[in-house]
Amino acid sequence: MLRTPATSMLRNSLVRSAPAARRAESTVAASASHAISKPTLANIEKRWEGMPLQEQADLWMALRDRMKGNWKELTVQEQKAAYWIAFGPHGPRATDPPGTGAKVFWGVMAGLGASFGIFGLIRAFANPAPHTMNKEWQEAVNEKLIEQRADPLTGITSEHYKGPGQVQSPPKGP
Known part of the structure; x- marks a missing residue:
């Protein structure tokens, strides 16, 4: 038996009364022995969507x-x-x-625009960066770590360390 989404959809949508079932059985019995008429199959690609579900089911069966x-x-x-x-x-x-592609594109653009707008609004009303984020404070922290010989194996006080330590790029903001 050939099982496709179309067959299961049609099978689930069929609600036959007794006379319709008898008529379908006679059509099926007759169609099993001889070919389906050419007018029935002509331009099926164009007619399929407009056909009633019962007729689609009968033809498929x-x-x-x-x-x-x-x-x-x-x-x-x-x-x-x-x-x-x-x-x-x-x-x-x-x-x-x-x-459809244009609708999706413009929907994505609207979502991105709203996201950037909300981000900008939040940044506009945000508190300033903390005082520990300025370069002088971070350099002072580096000196304190060197005095304390913190992390002598891989950190700022190791022999071959060449990194910036605690100094980060200054924050960008208002």
């Missing part, structure tokens, strides 16, 4: 029953229709409508 037999007996139109119904760009595989 008839094609499925035809595919249970010898595939060499399928007509080219039946093969194309079965492939298109199973894997065509409809339902969950439908392509995005035109303009």
